[in-house]
Amino acid sequence: MQKIIECIPNFSEGRDKKKIDKICKAITNVKGILLLNVESDIAHNRSVITFAGTPVAVLEAAFQATKTASRIIDLTRHKGEHPRMGATDVIPLVPISGITMKECVRLAQKLGSRIGIELKIPVYLYEKAAKREDRKNLANIRKGEYEGLKKEIGKNADRKPDFGPKYLGKAGATAVGAREPLIAYNVNLDTKNIKIAKAIAKKIREKDGGFKSVKALGFELKDKGITQVSMNLTNYKITPPHIVFNAIKKEAKAKNVEIIESEIIGLIPKKALIKGAKHLLKIKKFKNDQVLENILKKKLQNFQKPLQ
């Protein structure tokens, strides 16, 4: 099977379309890259670019994008709601097919090293690629944001980067890591009472003793007169959408509130949905090979292998 990884770098520019286009171009100029999605947020002043390809192509594209961003984004002048520490703020690598998480961790180290040496940008390895327990959580690395890190990076040994110099230029610092695909999943409730949405979010998120790999916040959707539990499911293999859906449904029901609808923002792996159907339809003893397309794909792959 062809090795395919996905990369979802976040850049600290969400307003200037010309600059965002330049970064996209640095990515798509690399042969073999599939640009999947570009989302810019004006309030956050941040863009999230999703692309995929072979490991070699993805590493080259991520490096070129970081190089371009370091030239056109100035962190000393950047303002936005979202916490940030670098022109290229984070670069997560995600295994998609034919590749393990371990290999993605090695690729993250390789990419981080190159960014540190060639671009003189401090790099912190995070999530699965972290070399220190406290760096698994991005929030710890980004504490104090660009301004705070700039003051501390040369003095505090705890903040020494994994690669690159111990000082911050205008391009700031970059976190490079490996992780499972993240699912952005929102559930809308038929209540205006923000307290209910916030209470449910607290109940289900990992931080407060809820489900593992779930981040959740309660929001008001004022234009619709409803509230929302907005989630990031950082490992759908541990906690898939249907588990939080059922939990929210139960919590809401206890307060006489109903779920109106849910939404997937961006992409979701096929397996997460198939798992959901299997669970909600109470299907017993179901094997992946019972999915017509899976067994066909498997048989076709075996079939196309040359005889040894």
Add this chain to the structure above:
Amino acid sequence: MQKIIECIPNFSEGRDKKKIDKICKAITNVKGILLLNVESDIAHNRSVITFAGTPVAVLEAAFQATKTASRIIDLTRHKGEHPRMGATDVIPLVPISGITMKECVRLAQKLGSRIGIELKIPVYLYEKAAKREDRKNLANIRKGEYEGLKKEIGKNADRKPDFGPKYLGKAGATAVGAREPLIAYNVNLDTKNIKIAKAIAKKIREKDGGFKSVKALGFELKDKGITQVSMNLTNYKITPPHIVFNAIKKEAKAKNVEIIESEIIGLIPKKALIKGAKHLLKIKKFKNDQVLENILKKKLQNFQKPLQ
């Protein structure tokens, strides 16, 4: 995209393993055929073989299997619970990828014609390939089974085959057709009362005014002390599993009965499960391209196309 069709012929032999193996061999001897599943039933004295491949390979394999079956299965001596009229009883063709139903109908005609001319077996086109409204339903074609058809085929103009002779040999007659993938789906109920399972089956099946493309029967699973609604969903695009699951749940609840579990027998198309998850999770505005694997596959296909 490569044209792939699936073929699920039913043969009137479910007891003699040597004979079943001979038929399988006739199929797998054809280059490019992927054998997906073989299920033999002793009580029914019938085997269902599932295979897939390109249209040319599948047509050749189906012909060779029919030829082999006509030599080793004698309908004048066949006994089994399942209705049957031929050594090769039915040959449905199912579009899987890169091919339309219309093309599959043409392939069914081509295959039927060849079986009629070369093997001297009467062939009836059924389901989507039927040339007469009453032949869409296989039960009409197979009325009276082998014995009844043998008496009528030469006399009754209504029973004239679409291809082949107007008489039945020991190999009987074969129905050749095209259809959507069929999902065999069972839902188990926590009641011993067979009347409840039968009443629910009646309520949901097309024949008695229920859901379109649903065949359903109520059964007792004596060894487990429960009952079952056993279904064939003949077009999951019209009625997918989650629709009947929810309907059965509602009907059962009204009688204070719960669904224990459900089961998929054999294969199910990926889309049927994804549709189910989308519905049960109340996901709004979901596009197929939001499935990570779908957008990747699409982009990869565009990417691999040579420049024109």
